[in-house]
Amino acid sequence: MIWINLKRILYSGFVNFWRNGLVSLASVLAITVSLYTIGALMIGSAFLNGIIDEIKTKVDISISFKSTADTNEIEALKKSLEALAEVKEVTLITREEEYEAFKQRHQDNALLLQSLDEVGNPFGARINVRALDPAQYESIANFLNNEEGSLSVNRSIIDQISFKKDIVDRLSRIIALIKRVGLVISTVMICLAIFATFNTITLAIYISREEISVMRLVGAGNVYVKGPFLVEGLTAGFLGTLLALFGLYPSVAWVKATTINVFGGIDLVSYYISNFPMIFLVLLSSGLALGFIASYLAVRRYTRI
Amino acid sequence: MIYFDKVSKIYNPETVALDKVSFTIEPGEFVSIVGHSGAGKTTLLKMILAEDKPSSGKVFFESVDVHSLNRFAIPKLRRRVGSVFQDFRLLPNKTAYENIAFAMEVAGRNEADIKNDVPHVLDIVGLGDRLWHFPHELSGGERQRVAIARAIINQPDLLIADEPTGSLDPDNATEVIEILKKINDLGTTIILTTHNPDVIEKIAKRVIEIENGRIKSDDKKHKIQ
Structure with missing residues (x-):
């Protein structure tokens, strides 16, 4: 029975995701923006580390x-x-x-x-x-x-x-400062993106609150009511991850192309490709967690019996 | 089967939805609850479904105090009660077939039963050719018939209908009443609310009239023996 229930919840979640069309798309895009920001922070940090290493080799x-x-x-x-x-x-x-x-x-x-x-x-x-x-x-x-x-x-x-130590020391200090400021800005941006994602998903589930009350009226238990919404959240997280990964590639290629003359040694595209499994796992786990937690918190509000 | 024992619902001192209401409904009865808008009819039905709690008094479903049930037992109670509403309350993203199948799924019915029973019940309510239509592709009367099909699919002990004809034209309203009467003839207890005298006349069974949260009259002349 557990297996049948799980199958029904998964099916219902996927079908609802598809049929909700624009609402689902909004959730996916919100998650994409969050994950893109996280990915950009990871790669940006590698970029700055690369510059520091490059400078160190010049010392x-x-x-x-x-x-x-x-x-x-x-x-x-x-x-x-x-x-x-x-x-x-x-x-x-x-x-x-x-x-x-x-x-x-x-x-x-x-x-x-x-x-x-x-x-x-x-x-x-x-x-x-x-x-x-x-x-x-x-x-x-x-x-x-x-x-x-x-x-x-x-x-x-x-x-x-x-x-040339003095010059290098000064450069290293400037870069360290840029990293710290960048970290603060990125953290704020990630927080804003996550907040926007939570709001979008909450709104998507708010639209379905009538539907939730109908489910409860026909005697659906909490698992049956929440399950499909959580599956929808996870699906949005997964698709958001794919979109963010696709979006990051042209971005790193562009950064590489524009900085190659200045920082010849750092090939961001190769970094992105060689670290792809790690970036993929970080973004995927963040995306799934974001979709799941946001959906869980939002749907919980409407499933109190 | 249903027993209201001095049930009151007071939202605030100025708004008393129900005031010490007591009555009993026997198995197999078809009871119409009538009254103006705001008389307390819907509050009464919500009490049976444990959607709303009384401020005082008790509501019994068979021998169980509905409001003593924990949150795991409430869905089980609701599976024994079919509900039909004025605004149909179908799941908008599910087809007619899926709406009914959903009620069967939550009751733990297997796929073979679902495949067999859903087309059959839609045939009974005259929608055998509308299986894969979404609610927005159906007329008001058709939607209400899907809602009735969903309400009876698990053979509930009780069917409650809150103004089921309120959004329908007279022809569709008559059809819906006829379907409900047939369901009652097959042994399901029905509680229906309405403010339409034509509907009461067509049903011609027990009528409880509510006014300002109190029972004004309980006409049992049509009560079944």
Whole structure:
């Protein structure tokens, strides 16, 4: 009997959803807007995290050597840097590599290349040091500035030590602020969207209050009265999820297209596709919960015997 | 079968819907309750269906005090009572067939019974060719006949009809009265409210007249033996 009842409630819910036409459509659209906002918040957060990560990869200490610097001494400094616990990676770019890279970059400028040939290789080698954590750059910098720390290395081979931490720190702080403000705005928007969804579904069930009273009069128990409305709510939640997912794709594609030149490293479309199962599950569970809870609260008001 | 024991319904001191009303209805009776609008007729029917609670007094359905039932028992009581209303009160999104099937489903009837009984009962009320019509595709008289079909499908012990002819033209009203009389002949107790003297005349059975929430007269001359 339970199975038959469940079958009847499911059937009735789906049929009512279909026959209610515009009212059902309004519920679906309200849920779509809520879920789209949630999805946009998730992807937007990933976007900002991506920017921060991208910026973090730009943080390094670059040590430029004089062109006359001895290769063995450079190698020695590299080894002592690699020995530091805070250091993640040390990259040595030899003066020959630097020279080739420069020629490569300016291969179309024949005049420049010609004059370079005449002068010979003016570049010095370079070492890029990357820390495990951006906070550790300070101690690496101290190590380089402290002559005792660098032990046997002759500081006179170093031409310049450049350290972009301040700019990066400032950018990171700005982005963190944007994230916090964005979170507040998104939370407010999500709350508004959920409120609108609740209102739409409440209104849809308010329209059916006469129907509910008729159901009660013919002796329908609460399960029979509420069941189809809950199924309608869940259906609206499911369809709202699909629409929100379809709506998000062109949005991320558009954001990618407009920001690719500024933030080249963050491909939101790939993020969306590779995280699709997670986004799908979050939106689906939110959509079903929204449809179910809103319907339950609304129909409860009219099913008191 | 139905016993009202000094039932009063007072909404506020100025609005007394029922004032110490007492009467008994025996099984198989066809009772018409008459009175002007606002006399308390509908309140009386609501009491039987446990839609409304008396301010004082008791309403018994057989030996059960209707208002002592808990919220799980009330739907069971309502399944034993068929209801017909002036405004039909059909489910607008369900076809004639589905409206009647719904009443059977909530009573726990199986699919085979539903497939068999619904077309049959619609045939009885003369709507065998309107199975798949929605209420808005039916005339007033047809809607009322669907409502009657729904009310009798579970073979209720009691059928209550609140101004069932109120929205119908005379021909349809006569047809509805004839159908109700047939149902009563088959043994179902019927309580009908109306303010139309023609209807009372056509039924020609027991009449309880209500005025200002009190029983003015209880004419049992047509009461069945």
